[in-house]
Amino acid sequence: MKILVINSGSSSLKYQLFDMETGNILAKGGCERIGAGGFITHKVPGKPDFKADIDLPSHDEALKEVFSLLIDKEKGVLQSISEIDAVGHRVAHGGERFKKSSRVDEDAIAYLESIVPINPLHGPAAIKGMKACLSLLPNTPQTATFDTSFYANFKESRYIYGLPYDCYTKDGVRRYGFHGTSHRYVSAKAAEYLKKDIKSLKMITCHLGNGSSITAVDKGVAVDTSMGFTPQEGILMGTRSGSIDPTIIPYLMKKRNLTPDQMADLLNKQSGLLGVTGVSNDSRNCEEAALAGNKRAQLALDILFDGVKRYIGAYTAEMNGLDVLVFTAGIGENSSLTREGVCKDMDYLGIKIDEEKNRNFKRGVIQDISAPDSKVKVLVIPTNEEYMIALDTQKLVK
Ligand code: ADP
Numbered sequence: 040m041k042i043l044v045i046n047s048g049s050s051s052l053k054y055q056l057f058d059m060e061t062g063n064i065l066a067k068g069g070c071e072r073i074g075a076g077g078f079i080t081h082k083v084p085g086k087p088d089f090k091a092d093i094d095l096p097s098h099d100e101a102l103k104e105v106f107s108l109l110i111d112k113e114k115g116v117l118q119s120i121s122e123i124d125a126v127g128h129r130v131a132h133g134g135e136r137f138k139k140s141s142r143v144d145e146d147a148i149a150y151l152e153s154i155v156p157i158n159p160l161h162g163p164a165a166i167k168g169m170k171a172c173l174s175l176l177p178n179t180p181q182t183a184t185f186d187t188s189f190y191a192n193f194k195e196s197r198y199i200y201g202l203p204y205d206c207y208t209k210d211g212v213r214r215y216g217f218h219g220t221s222h223r224y225v226s227a228k229a230a231e232y233l234k235k236d237i238k239s240l241k242m243i244t245c246h247l248g249n250g251s252s253i254t255a256v257d258k259g260v261a262v263d264t265s266m267g268f269t270p271q272e273g274i275l276m277g278t279r280s281g282s283i284d285p286t287i288i289p290y291l292m293k294k295r296n297l298t299p300d301q302m303a304d305l306l307n308k309q310s311g312l313l314g315v316t317g318v319s320n321d322s323r324n325c326e327e328a329a330l331a332g333n334k335r336a337q338l339a340l341d342i343l344f345d346g347v348k349r350y351i352g353a354y355t356a357e358m359n360g361l362d363v364l365v366f367t368a369g370i371g372e373n374s375s376l377t378r379e380g381v382c383k384d385m386d387y388l389g390i391k392i393d394e395e396k397n398r399n400f401k402r403g404v405i406q407d408i409s410a411p412d413s414k415v416k417v418l419v420i421p422t423n424e425e426y427m428i429a430l431d432t433q434k435l436v437k
Pocket residue numbers: 247248249250251277320321322323324368369370373374375
């Protein structure tokens with residue numbers, strides 16, 4: 040079975056084509072600057088990478104270009120586009136309706152359109168990608184995997200904010216959580232790696248990338264997560280502030296005479312590692328600057344490490360224990376400094392890492408970096424959201 044996984048952004052469309060018999064990627068790439076010029080990349084193992092500036096006025100046109108590359112005699116991997124057995128779409132927000140991955144049809148799209156007000160950035164892009172696929176591949180089954188679905192079983196006290204209750208009933212303001220596909224993937228992988236039944240494990244999974252979130256997974260079920268109504272809540276991220284005292288918002292808006300959009304921009308694009316350091320949103324640059332003596336770079340890293348620690352403590356308390364701590368995503372998988380900073384002085388909670396193993400880790404494979412006497416297993420697990428989506432699609436289509 041061949042499954043195409045699509046991830047649509049407002050001006051981008053990324054794709055990966057999987058052979059599900061082997062789990063191998065047959066081709067992957069992406070379109071950027073859709074609607075404002077256009078640039079396409081396409082990679083096939085064993086063939087030269089292809090990159091080109093190309094006019095991409097819409098998601099429809101972008102997808103047509105992807106399809107023509109997939110069946111191109113030299114650059115392609117398929118004889119015909121009909122060899123694609125199913126398409127899986129990555130969708131950030133499934134609202135309250137989608138509690139698991141589901142088939143995409145007009146009714147599903149109509150619901151996703153109805154929740155655009157609570158998902159204004161990613162919603163319209165995902166819908167464009169789905170509509171483009173449905174019109175170009177009308178006879179191919181399509182599914183959607185939602186970042187929010189993993190959190191569908193939260194108890195009410197974990198998703199209702201301390202606001203007037205009608206902010207939830209009338210305006211849909213509640214915690215939804217994000218990155219669920221990644222947390223679901225790495226928690227399943229952790230159990231598999233440890234050869235234990237996931238139903239016997241209490242885990243905390245730390246997805247630390249440009250966007251970051253921490254999730255508590257008790258017996259395979261997500262019971263709490265750091266992101267909330269939007270991916271803004273939680274720990275400090277690349278350019279997002281994470282949680283702050285909410286009263287700072289009206290205070291700054293009045294003092295600096297900011298519009299709501301300008302305030303949102305400050306919180307989303309000018310804060311986080313970038314805002315505190317004034318150097319970069321990229322943790323590698325912040326680490327370099329900190330090592331060279333830049334105090335604000337060190338401060339930003341300390342805010343990040345403390346933030347992750349705080350959630351680990353809170354979630355261990357919520358689950359009444361912890362067996363496995365997982366690090367994943369760009370920073371979690373690659374930054375030994377971050378893992379060390381987070382796990383330092385955590386032996387009270389049973390977390391001890393082996394400094395040697397942490398520093399000399401191999402990239403791209405699962406690693407156990409716990410010290411021999413650590414009560415909690417500390418694992419580094421490369422995430423693979425696209426493959427998780429392909430697996431969900433395969434199950435739904437079968
Ligand atoms: P996104 O949320 O956009 O998917 P990623 O998961 O790709 O982000 O993570 C991007 C982050 O990972 C960046 O801050 C980058 O600096 C960081 N990162 C990648 N490689 C390393 C590394 N070797 N050391 C430290 N940080 C790294």
